Amino acid sequence: MPTFTALTTVADQSSAEGLGAAMESLVPEPTGVGVFELEDGSGLWEVGGYFVDPPDDSALMLLAAAFDAKPFSVSELPEKDWVAHVRRELSPVAAGRFFVYGSHDADKVPDGVEPLLIEAAMAFGTGHHGTTLGCLRALDRLAQAGFAGRRVADIGCGTAVLAMAAARIWPDTVLASDIDAVAVEVAATNVAANGLEGRVVCVEAEGFDAPELARAAPFDLVFANILKAPLIALAPDMAANLQPGGYAILSGILNDQADEVIAVYAAHGINLEHREQIVDWTTLTLRKTPA
Template sequence: MSDSGAIGPAGAPATASAADSWRVTLPCTRAEAEAIDAASDLAIDAVLMTTEEVEDDVERWRLDAYMDAAPDAAMLAALGALVPSAGGRAAEVVQLTDEDWVTLSQQGLEPIREGRFVVHTSAHPPTPEPGTRAFLIDAGRAFGTGHHGTTSGCLAMLDRMALDGKRFAKVIDIGTGTGLLAFAALELWPEADVTATDIDPVAIEVTAANATLNGVEGTRLIVADGTLDDAIVAHAPYDLVIANILAGPLVSMAPEIAAIAAPGATVLLAGLLETQREGVEAAYRACGCTVEARDRRGDWTVLRLAAGAERYVPTQPFDPKGRDGWALDI
């Protein structure tokens, strides 16, 4: 069983908290799950999560909606409209306690290893291994525990680049979530200047706490909408740009990401479904980038691109429309 993704109200980053929350569950298909995960404009005040219940069965998926109040008829109707394959089937409605949230946030999160990195939660400490770097990242208020293919794929891509001898002096992780990818970059290139940003102030708080917990020092943290922050722009260009968010924001942000990339910089993109890959690649090709590598993980794809030989200059003002729905990973 694998999680496809999760988005919060109107596409905002999902957060798990609070006693007496509620969960609504409906069956769905993979196509419906992909449409939900890719949407950036769902006006539903709930955290939405889609899950594959039977591996490789496109008809056996599940939609879970988490909310902080008992669902009314309008909420149930809105959720039902997202999954027409359910055929009007009555939704399962469950009230959750604090204990339920703790269990949900930690279940199945055994340590994972990608290259030299081991990512684990407090509930599942790893067995120490020589030559590895362990990061303690608990599930909770921000995304990026490493257990989703998007984040694990990025870790693998970063580790592979280091093994291939790539060196970076200035790194930015856009939509950092828990800070994991920024921490990994700093571990691989300890002399690098690393910036981690997120549109969600809670994610930056979580990243700061995780940095302390894992003994990571020197990461610059910025709350920002995309690259639209004076400190980010003033510090450009970056020779490694990481953005693990969603396809919609990646496309919308292509010109501004290209604009802060140094000539020939590496751009690492994740959070996109394979079905969305061509659209994302086209957006970045239009900004002078070329695809160097792809890493497909189930339905998800990680892209490594190279910026153009000359620094990209946008031809029109940036448009923040379309970038609702930031960090994806759980």
């Protein structure tokens, strides 16, 4: 069955969300609509829809005009077994002591590593992206230096790979939260597949806004692998929920955005300890001023 995509960009979040909502009423109806902030630092938002029948060009043109968006670009995607494609393309990833792999590569797990199983259909958060890889390396670096996390949270957890990595090396329960209910389900599935049920608790939350997180705070380590804008918005809550001397590992930051994020967190008493660039992405290890 063919799949058609219709993509455009909009200058601001409000218009993007309005356009996304309006696309839901198109005929033929899209099978899915997504609204995302572009990660190139442009400030633009991408709005896209997926269709099993060719979308109505006239309707798309009217929607673009109504929301001051660029003209839609419509494409037909070739039929492909995407899971098989991902399995071929994504080889296991070593990040310090951690080894991230799919079940199809279970025979490649070497001795002496901390294995993390992420299924191929869940490609984002497998460790191949520079943001996830950078966070795993930062965690390994802290552990190598003698730090041991007792109260750890993974905010915006996605696949929960970072929460599971912490649970692999430290005995206490790790909290993994995401604003997206589907991501929370994916995280829980991965936790079960790795035999970490009860060790990693997955909750739906915006930032730290969940009873489980409130009860566990203050944290001595918090991961937040999201994007620059939500990281900056999270800074005050991070300061309130991170204990003095605690660490924050942040990523989802383009290299030229890192200094701005560092400055915002420094203003809240959370200061740079280490930074690493992997291709276009920067991972920051920050520490809250000790008491």
